[in-house]
Amino acid sequence: MKIAVIGTGYVGLVSGACFADSGNFVTCVDVDEAKIEALKNGIIPIYEPGLETLVKRNYAEERLLFTTDINEAIDNSLMLFIAVGTPSVEDGSADLSYVLNVAKSIGQRMSEYKIIVDKSTVPVGTAKKVEETIREELDKRGLHRLEFDVVSNPEFLKEGAAIDDFMKPDRVVVGCDDPRTAELMKELYSPFVRTSNPILIMSPAAAEMTKYAANCMLATRLTFMNEIANLCDVLGVDVDEVRKGMGSDSRIGHAFLFPGAGYGGSCFPKDVRALIHTADENAYNMQLLKSVEDVNNKQKEILFKKLSEALGTEDMRGRKIGVWGLAFKANTDDMRESSAINLINSLLKAGAEVMAYDPAAMKRANEIYGDKIVLKKRSYDVLQDVDALVIVTEWNEFRRPDFDRMKSMMKNHLIIDGRNLYNPHNVREMGFDYRGIGR
């Protein structure tokens, strides 16, 4: 099939590369000229395991093209996927301007039947808005009878495991009212569901809602676990034992039960806010989700709180603090709404000197902080003479460190572990003041 993917970010680039890898002819479009130029030169603008190989292979085989020219992509494709960002605006709602701009460009260009597929996460009713926007542009051009279909096809991939998630999805959700278009969507996705995971055809509005409901459920589950961990801290219980005990219940399961310093990233925070906003707009009070957001905002301050408790002061002038991990989770360079930002902002405000390291997010951190913090090339380099080490991201390389080496470098043997990576008993035996979440 001939496909255009408009928006070549985390979702667009992964979707484009995976569609190309299953034999489709894909044109990836972005307004960011530097990004497209880099991709043409084999430079992948994001860190995502496995993506580089996939992009290079399909680019070399000319199944994957990169362009800034949306018109070329529209002309050459039957299916036009919209994968641009939908960030939060001030009032918490999703900013649809990028999606609707693309819809407008499509309406201004298309001159034959097209299928427009919303892959961005968008509020209920957006497929309708996309349709209206395109129709309006076609009408202006006198193309009143030109047909097209709009499909909602939300994406469920996780950054850090995006290729695997896309290639082997638990399910594919297709919101589509037209049976012929639904069949084409099924055909497109059939290589990815060979183990018979379902392709669920539903109304566009239900598909849009499914994506928000799924993300909000996961955010709620994490937040619930963070509260259980906080109570464990108060009661002197090890939440890791509790987590295993809970997760072994087949009605509960083990996934998304790891407590931490609050959820971040480019999806959960904005999607929770957007669903609350949709509900408010429709005079329904999403009480539970509002609490989830409140609890999460507080949780994001927990690392600084634990650190200042351990040091006996909130005044960090003259203190040197090491930070391991800046990305909002492991295996990505994405720092959007990462708890590391809350921590570092509080540290800087309190006068601390911050030394930080992340295996993938250094470029992003440099864009955010410049010379306000010291970025070190290796994990151990941040430990020299520090008053404490704070672990924010659960990168594998932090899981089995050389504690003797750490001890010899750190001025004060304090570890605040926002990911519960270590066995508290063992680390304390080695002479560290070790503080995890709920342990």
Ligand SMILES: NC(=O)c1ccc[n+]([C@@H]2O[C@H](COP(=O)([O-])OP(=O)(O)OC[C@H]3O[C@@H](n4cnc5c(N)ncnc54)[C@H](O)[C@@H]3O)[C@@H](O)[C@H]2O)c1
């Ligand atoms: N990142 C994730 O893990 C993830 C997972 C599932 C769903 N989503 C959803 O997918 C959507 C995209 O997310 P992302 O993280 O890939 O965003 P992103 O910010 O990484 O990428 C968006 C890209 O769109 C480009 N763009 C903006 N306007 C454009 C236009 N008019 N024409 C062409 N390109 C344009 C931007 O330059 C950018 O490169 C969002 O709605 C998000 O909620 C994201």
